[in-house]
Amino acid sequence: MPETIEQHAAYDSKIEGNIIFTRADAAINWMRKNSLWPMPMGLACCAIELMGTAASRFDIARFGAEVMRFSPRQSDVMIVAGTVTYKMALAVKRVWDQMPEPKWCIAMGACASSGGMYRSYAVLQGIDNLIPVDVYISGCPPRPEAVIEGLMRLQEKITKEESAVAHFQTEKAV
Amino acid sequence: MTSLLTILADRFSDAILDTVEFRGERTVIVEQAKAGEILRYCHDELGFDYLIDVSSVDHFGVEPRWELVYELYALGNGARHHLRIKYKLPEDRKAESVSEVWPTAAWHEREIYDMMGIEFTGLADHRRILMWEGYPYFPLRKDFPLAGRPSEMPDVAFSDRAPLAGGPFVTSPTTASTVHREPRSREMD
Numbered sequence: 001m002p003e004t005i006e007q008h009a010a011y012d013s014k015i016e017g018n019i020i021f022t023r024a025d026a027a028i029n030w031m032r033k034n035s036l037w038p039m040p041m042g043l044a045c046c047a048i049e050l051m052g053t054a055a056s057r058f059d060i061a062r063f064g065a066e067v068m069r070f071s072p073r074q075s076d077v078m079i080v081a082g083t084v085t086y087k088m089a090l091a092v093k094r095v096w097d098q099m100p101e102p103k104w105c106i107a108m109g110a111c112a113s114s115g116g117m118y119r120s121y122a123v124l125q126g127i128d129n130l131i132p133v134d135v136y137i138s139g140c141p142p143r144p145e146a147v148i149e150g151l152m153r154l155q156e157k158i159t160k161e162e163s164a165v166a167h168f169q170t171e172k173a174v
Numbered sequence: 175m176t177s178l179l180t181i182l183a184d185r186f187s188d189a190i191l192d193t194v195e196f197r198g199e200r201t202v203i204v205e206q207a208k209a210g211e212i213l214r215y216c217h218d219e220l221g222f223d224y225l226i227d228v229s230s231v232d233h234f235g236v237e238p239r240w241e242l243v244y245e246l247y248a249l250g251n252g253a254r255h256h257l258r259i260k261y262k263l264p265e266d267r268k269a270e271s272v273s274e275v276w277p278t279a280a281w282h283e284r285e286i287y288d289m290m291g292i293e294f295t296g297l298a299d300h301r302r303i304l305m306w307e308g309y310p311y312f313p314l315r316k317d318f319p320l321a322g323r324p325s326e327m328p329d330v331a332f333s334d335r336a337p338l339a340g341g342p343f344v345t346s347p348t349t350a351s352t353v354h355r356e357p358r359s360r361e362m363d
Contacts, residue, residue, distance in 0.1 A: 122346060
C-alpha cells in the first residue's frame with residue numbers, strides 16, 4: 001500500500017527550497033484526486049443540486065472538480081444525478097464507455113443509487129446494474145454539502161488506490 | 175354549439191353512434207370504419223386545425239378492447255371550438271393514421287403504439303418513442319404489471335421487475351376518513 005503524499009513528503013525548506021521528495025505513485029494519486037473533472041450526467045432534479053454544488057455558494061472548485069466536462073473524453077468522474085430510465089440507461093452506459101481510464105462513478109441521490117421512489121417498469125433500479133459505482137450519496141435530492149462529502153470520500157479512495165507502477169509490476173510478475 | 179353536431183349528424187348520419195354534450199364539451203362517438211373520413215372532414219371543412227391530443231383506452235375484458243380518443247380544437251376566425259371524437263377498435267384491427275391530416279398526430283400515434291401496442295396504417299414512422307427499440311411489451315395495457323416484466327436483448331438492453339416491497343401503495347376513493355384514504359398496500363395481479 002503506497003503512502004499518501006502527505007505522509008511521505010520529506011520536506012525541509014532550509015535544505016531543499018521548493019523541492020518535495022515523494023513516490024511517483026503517491027504523487028500521481030494526489031494529482032488525480034485534486035483534479036477530478038466531472039461528467040455531469042444530469043437526468044432529473046438532482047442535476048439542479050449538482051448545479052448548486054458547482055456554483056459560488058458551495059463552490060466545488062475548492063476540491064478541484066469545477067471543470068464540468070460535457071465530453072466524456074475529458075472527464076474523470078461521472079456523477080449520475082437523477083432517475084435513470086431504461087431508455088436513458090443505454091446512453092449513460094455509452095457515455096461511460098467513452099470515458100478514458102482511470103474513471104470513477106458517483107451515484108448521486110436515491111434514484112441513481114437504487115431507483116428511488118420509482119418502482120416502475122420504466123426505471124433502472126440503480127445505476128450499479130450497469131456501471132461500477134465508487135460512491136453512493138443518499139438524499140432525494142442530496143444537498144450540495146452531501147455531494148461535496150461524496151466527492152471527498154472519492155478523493156480519500158483515490159489516495160489509497162494501488163498505483164499504476166505497482167499494477168504493471170504485478171502484471172509483469174504474472 | 176349544437177349546430178356543429180347537427181352538421182356532422184347530417185353529413186355522416188349512418189356513422190355517428192352517439193353524441194354527448196356536457197358543460198360545453200362536445201363528444202361524438204363514431205364508427206371505426208368511417209373515423210378517418212370524419213376526422214379529415216373536421217379538419218378540411220369544419221376548420222379544426224389543431225389536434226390537441228390523441229389517446230387510447232384499454233377496456234380490458236370488454237369487446238372491442240381499444241378505444242381511441244381525438245381531441246380537436248378550432249383556432250381560426252377568432253372562434254374557439256372544442257370537439258372530441260371517439261371510436262372503438264377491436265384488438266386484431268389497425269387504426270387509421272391521421273398524421274397526413276395533422277402532422278403532430280405522428281408523435282401521438284407513436285406513443286399509443288409504444289404504450290398500448292395499437293398499430294396505425296399509414297403512419298410512416300412506426301418507431302417506439304418512450305421505451306427502447308426492441309422492448310417486447312406494451313406497458314400501459316391493463317394486463318401489464320406496474321413492476322414491469324423481465325426482458326433481455328443481448329448487448330442492447332435489459333429490464334427487470336422492480337421491487338415493490340409490498341406495494342403499490344394506492345389511495346382509496348373514499349371520503350370515510352383520512353385513515354381510509356391513506357395510501358396502503360393492495361393486492362394486484
